[in-house]
Amino acid sequence: MVSEDAGEDESAPNPTVNGVPMLGIGTWQNEDPDQCAESVRTALEMGYRHVDTAQAYENEAAVGEGIERATVDREEVFLATKVWLSNLAREDVLETARESLDRLGVDSVDLLYVHWPARTYDPAETLDAFSHLYDEGLIEGVGVSNFLPEQLEEAIDICDAPILANQVELHPMLQQSDIRAACAANDVAVVAYSPLARGEVFDRPEIREIAAEHDVSEAQVSLAWLREKGVVAIPKATGEEHIRDNFESLSLDLEPEEIDAIDAIDEVDRQVDPEFGPWN
Numbered sequence: 001m002v003s004e005d006a007g008e009d010e011s012a013p014n015p016t017v018n019g020v021p022m023l024g025i026g027t028w029q030n031e032d033p034d035q036c037a038e039s040v041r042t043a044l045e046m047g048y049r050h051v052d053t054a055q056a057y058e059n060e061a062a063v064g065e066g067i068e069r070a071t072v073d074r075e076e077v078f079l080a081t082k083v084w085l086s087n088l089a090r091e092d093v094l095e096t097a098r099e100s101l102d103r104l105g106v107d108s109v110d111l112l113y114v115h116w117p118a119r120t121y122d123p124a125e126t127l128d129a130f131s132h133l134y135d136e137g138l139i140e141g142v143g144v145s146n147f148l149p150e151q152l153e154e155a156i157d158i159c160d161a162p163i164l165a166n167q168v169e170l171h172p173m174l175q176q177s178d179i180r181a182a183c184a185a186n187d188v189a190v191v192a193y194s195p196l197a198r199g200e201v202f203d204r205p206e207i208r209e210i211a212a213e214h215d216v217s218e219a220q221v222s223l224a225w226l227r228e229k230g231v232v233a234i235p236k237a238t239g240e241e242h243i244r245d246n247f248e249s250l251s252l253d254l255e256p257e258e259i260d261a262i263d264a265i266d267e268v269d270r271q272v273d274p275e276f277g278p279w280n
Contacts, residue, residue, distance in 0.1 A: 014049050014250060015227075017189045019141075020111070020165055021078050022227055023250055024050030025243065026193065026236035033062040039238045040066025044077065046247055052167075052191075052234040054082035054115060055100055064105035079104065080111035082145060082167075085276070088120040093129035101138060111164055113143035117151050118276035127159040134161035143167060143191075148278050149182035156186055167191040170231060172201055172222055172262050173269035180229065192226055195233040198271045206265060210258045216248070223249035225262045 014021045025043035030036040036059045040051055053063045067077055087096040130142045141164035144155055156163055166183050170176045170192035183190045201207050201222045211218045226233045237243045
């Protein structure tokens with residue numbers, strides 16, 4: 001539970017936005033329990049302080065094991081999980097959130113997300129349950145995920161607990177300017193999942209050129225660009241080499257013209273596009 005601040009802390013080794021560390025370890029599709037636990041342990045001992053999981057990933061127990069294995073106090077870790085779209089009725093939120101805490105082996109999480117505004121999601125009913133969990137001290141803040149600007153604003157109006165973040169797919173080929181603007185206007189952190197576009201950033205000539213200029217990986221360039229935009233990134237990585245390479249993006253500063261070159265990428269390449277996505 002890293003300490004909160006009012007805005008971005010540029011002096012921190014792992015800077016934060018509204019208390020959310022700007023670089024986290026993602027665990028989507030990290031399904032082997034021991035590998036997942038070791039990835040989390042490795043990341044935390046390297047300096048990461050943000051771990052992201054979800055009910056749907058079926059690895060909360062392994063994530064909790066990784067936190068337990070790490071020589072890092074639980075209080076230093078910003079831990080987030082998500083309630084799946086079949087569990088968003090009020091009583092299901094209350095029941096399954098507690099089950100998530102049990103699997104994680106923690107008393108509370110820093111952020112609990114509505115994973116998708118779909119299926120059993122009812123704004124008033126669902127968010128009332130999240131507010132109840134907040135009042136009980138089981139969550140430190142509410143998150144939403146895959147919310148369009150109008151859905152975000154509706155949730156802010158309804159929810160009694162603070163909405164800290166909106167987690168969306170975001171990378172140089174899906175820049176989400178409207179969502180970023182809505183979040184900025186409402187003091188909500190933007191968290192980018194699939195920040196490397198499932199590896200597609202490695203093939204972009206603009207990113208490859210910048211990476212060569214700095215003698216770094218294309219992943220580091222993409223993550224540094226997100227940080228320059230004030231966006232939190234949670235790239236998935238399993239091996240120590242990739243975990244370290246992503247972490248080293250925190251030391252990479254891009255030149256204004258390099259940021260402009262990435263900004264100018266006009267290709268739209270959405271990697272996660274289920275039929276229940278609110279944009280469909």
